[in-house]
Amino acid sequence: MTAGPVSLDIDGLLTRTPTVRHRLDLSRPVPRPLIAQCLQLALHAPNGGNRQNWRFLVIDDPETRAGIALHYRAASDAYLAATPPEALSEKAVAGVRHLADQLHRVPVLVLAGIRGRLPHDATLAQQSGFFGSVYPALWSFMLAARSRGLGTALTTAHLAHEREVAALVGIPADAFTQVALVAVGYTTGDCGFRPTPRQPLHDVVSWNGWRS
Ligand SMILES: Cc1cc2nc3c(=O)[nH]c(=O)nc-3n(C[C@H](O)[C@H](O)[C@H](O)COP(=O)(O)O)c2cc1C
DSSP, rough: OOOOOOOOOOHHHHSOBBBOSBBBBBSSSSHHHHHHHHHHHHHHHHHHGGOOOOEEEEEOOOHHHHHHHHHHHHHHHHHHHHSSSGSSSSHHHHHHHHHHHHGGGSEEEEEEEESOOOOTTOOOOHHHHHHHHTTTHHHHHHHHHHTTEEEEEEOOOOGGGGGHHEEETTTTTTTTTEEEEEEEEEEEEEOOOOOOOOOOOHOOOSSOOOOO
16 A cells, blocks of 8 residues: 655654655656656755756656666665674665665656766865755755655765766766755555654754864
8 A cells, every 4th residue: 555645744744754765665656747846845945055056857767767776786785885784773774775676666766966066175165065055955855755645765875876877867977966866756554654763952952062
């Protein structure tokens, strides 16, 4: 059984929008207008200088998804091989592996990028402004998708093969930088989802003085 739209208030959406890997419905197509609605909402996100240099490539063509999935799988395997066992729980590893194994079957992939390439000596402000001009929109997209019964997984693993993926989908890689790939599908079963587990507020927030 797959889920439909969910009724969550804003606090519910913010706390109950997990990365969905095992519970993506791989057999139910996602209508294009639904993705377009979510992207339309995402375009209201803050971005540096309101330049809106972002680009979003929506991929639902099976052949292209399969091509991207091959690169994703290779990059993800390399990432897991290089990650010390204590850094990721068994469950987390299983989730990452599952998505890598099934990515070609995920109904929609949204590849986000931004115009330009950072120089190698880019300042911290340039780096933050560059990538940070896309992430708020991606999170808005994920929240909008969630409210429509869709699950998402924000990923960056394939960026180790950025050039190959650029060639595959026709991105001029000297002019645009890829930022992330979001896997999208309907969620299966009960899509209530618990609040995503996070550290307690007092461990990470301080007032009027930085706590390391
Ligand atoms: C910048 C960024 C990169 C990520 N890259 C990947 C990835 O390549 N593969 C993946 O399976 N998950 C990826 N994730 C998802 C995180 O693993 C996930 O957000 C985190 O484990 C917390 O889980 P939750 O989103 O379900 O709360 C990424 C998340 C972010 C914010």
